[in-house]
Amino acid sequence: MTTDETINCEEALRLLAEYLDGELHGGAHVGVEQHLKTCRSCFSRAEFERRLKAELSRLGGDDVKPAFEQQIRHLISHFASSPVRTSQGEEQ
Amino acid sequence: MLEPRANVQHYPPVAMNEPASDVGSWFERSVLGVLPDLVSTAQRLTRNATDAEDLVAEAVAKAWLGLTSLKERDRFRGWIFRILTNEFLATRRSQPSGVKKESLPDEGGGTEFSLFEQLHQPFLLWWGNPEKEFLDKLLREDLVRAIDSVHETFRIVVILADVQGLSYREIAEALGVPVGTVRSRLARGRSHLQKALWEHARDAGVIPRATHKDTKIK
Numbered sequence: 001m002t003t004d005e006t007i008n009c010e011e012a013l014r015l016l017a018e019y020l021d022g023e024l025h026g027g028a029h030v031g032v033e034q035h036l037k038t039c040r041s042c043f044s045r046a047e048f049e050r051r052l053k054a055e056l057s058r059l060g061g062d063d064v065k066p067a068f069e070q071q072i073r074h075l076i077s078h079f080a081s082s083p084v085r086t087s088q089g090e091e092q
Numbered sequence: 093m094l095e096p097r098a099n100v101q102h103y104p105p106v107a108m109n110e111p112a113s114d115v116g117s118w119f120e121r122s123v124l125g126v127l128p129d130l131v132s133t134a135q136r137l138t139r140n141a142t143d144a145e146d147l148v149a150e151a152v153a154k155a156w157l158g159l160t161s162l163k164e165r166d167r168f169r170g171w172i173f174r175i176l177t178n179e180f181l182a183t184r185r186s187q188p189s190g191v192k193k194e195s196l197p198d199e200g201g202g203t204e205f206s207l208f209e210q211l212h213q214p215f216l217l218w219w220g221n222p223e224k225e226f227l228d229k230l231l232r233e234d235l236v237r238a239i240d241s242v243h244e245t246f247r248i249v250v251i252l253a254d255v256q257g258l259s260y261r262e263i264a265e266a267l268g269v270p271v272g273t274v275r276s277r278l279a280r281g282r283s284h285l286q287k288a289l290w291e292h293a294r295d296a297g298v299i300p301r302a303t304h305k306d307t308k309i310k
Contacts, residue, residue: 017279021253023260048208048223052286055227056254059235062132068145072123072152079156080116 007031012042020050119159122168123152129169129256130176136251137180139240147183151176170258174266177248181267184244204279207286211299222299229298230289238288246281253278 007015012035018024019032036043123130130151134144155172162171211223239247239255252258252266253274260278264271293299 017282018275021260021278044212044223045206045208048212048227051227052207053254055230056235056239056250057257059136059232059239060132060255060257061128062135064127064131065145068131068148069124069127071145072127072149073120075149075152076116076120076123076156079153080119 007035009035009039009042012036012039013045016042016046016049020046020053115159118165119156122165123155123172126169126172130172133173133176133251133256134180136236136239136255137177137244137248147176147180151179154179170262170265173252173256173258173262177252177266178268180248204283205287205290206283207290210290226293226299229293234289234292237292238285241288242281242284246277246284249274249277250281250285254282 012032015024015028015032019029024032036046127148130148131144134147134151135141138144138147151172154175158175162168207226208223211226213222239250242250248267249263252263253260258266260271260274263274263278267274269277290299
């Protein structure tokens, strides 16, 4: 591994997850970014983690069964059309 | 199916200056906009399709009844995910003692498992790339199996961060824990997930013998 002027491999890898999660700001963000431009090993690691994270993100947004979506619509519709009731059961 | 209960205030006070139908329409649009994400998150949390639908329905009902706690409507997504995860945790806590619960692994420090370090072959740099080949062969079911194998304490954080893309702050708010706890649980959860992927790939013979490294993994 190599080092550059601002941040070494150990520090870059310590901050890598936060960097890829978009949680790193300011000098730390710039430090990791610069390091990845100069260190092939850390760059390869970052690309691997980035791609694995992207694969995981594709697990979201499953198709919803039409019957279940209809159930949710029915539930909301029922709530929204109901009269206001107090805890004593009085309609308002 | 979840049915509205009697003697509860169905119309959220926060919206008393709006017609109920307007609030209802907005709420329905908002829920349906995130419904696929809610369902997929619930499925990964509960690991059961029926339980997942029950969880989402319960969360939607709780969201409507608790609409006063939503201060800004553009924060709806993080807010309803908080309700969903809280509902999941509450359900888990209320399960009878006879129901088998996952034992929490040590949450302390330790060496994190890195799939990349297991796969990477520096000397193959110019004519081979095992880590790229590994990702190319990765199937959705491999990821689902790996996520499902992670303890729920860490699984929730991985799902919210990596599958749903919530920020650390949003996850911290959803779970009621400090951001530092989110950070450490995420690291731990990803480590477990990568280890599960590695073990499955090794057992399935997906990983060539040449890339097996004689390292102790946590």
